[in-house]
Amino acid sequence: MFNPIGKKLGKRYVCNVIDKLCSILRHRNKPKIDKTLKKILILFLFILCLNSIKASPQAPDILIIGKDTVAIFSLPLNELDSTRQKLFFESLNKYKDEPESFSFNLWRGYQGIWRLEDGKFFLVGLKDNPYSSEILSATFKEKYNNGVVFADWFSSSLVIKKGALLRWDGIFGRTYTKEEILKFKKGRLFKRKDIDNYIDIKNFISEYTTRT
Secondary structure (H helix, E strand, O other): OOOHHHHHHHHHHHHHHHHHHHHHHHHOOOOOOOHHHHHHHHHHHHHHHHHHHHOOOOOOEEEEEOOEEEEEOOOHHHHOOHHHHHHHHHHHHHOOOOOOOOOOOOOOOOOEEEEEEOOEEEEEEEOOOOOHHHHHHHHHHHHEEOOEEEOOOOOOEEEEEOOOEEEEOOOOOEEEOEEEEEEEEOOEEEEEEEEEOEEEOOOOOEEEOOOO
16 A cells, blocks of 8 residues: 555656666766656656556455355456446545555455355455445445345346466456356356366377367
8 A cells, every 4th residue: 555655756767767867867968857847747657657657457246155255356346337336436535544544466456355145146245345334325325234234236147266377468358177157147146167177188288178
């Protein structure tokens, strides 16, 4: 997480880099660096930093099934309608101790905790967020009941790791050799399926399969 001191050091570092670039250009008999060029250099460095943030590996949401706790590299809150999603992020930004804090591996600003119980999919909290209940209450209103929200908006699939990592996009998306697919319709589980994404061919060349 960033803090004010870290931000000051970061700004000082950027300024030092810019000054060094300007010094190099001056010593090469270039014209004096004006304010416009300095702004361009700042923008360039900012874009480099932004790209490095976006390329950081991202923390998953968490799913509780019985006594097991597993990582899910899906974001069920992204399936909310635009109005509810806007309300969620407004509430997330409202309830903060440190408005300017930021985590490289959690650019979305939250880590959802979910539970599958009796075939129903529930949102039970936001990990390490002391205002989790306030945020969920402000977002879901009367749907926030007994500390949980029934995810009736979710009609998609979740993937649970069962084997070794097969593919990774470097940020969020992952494919494993063996997976369990959970399929939901309006928050209710209607299908569970185990799949094998790695098949050995007789000539010792292996191939990938796709999820269905």
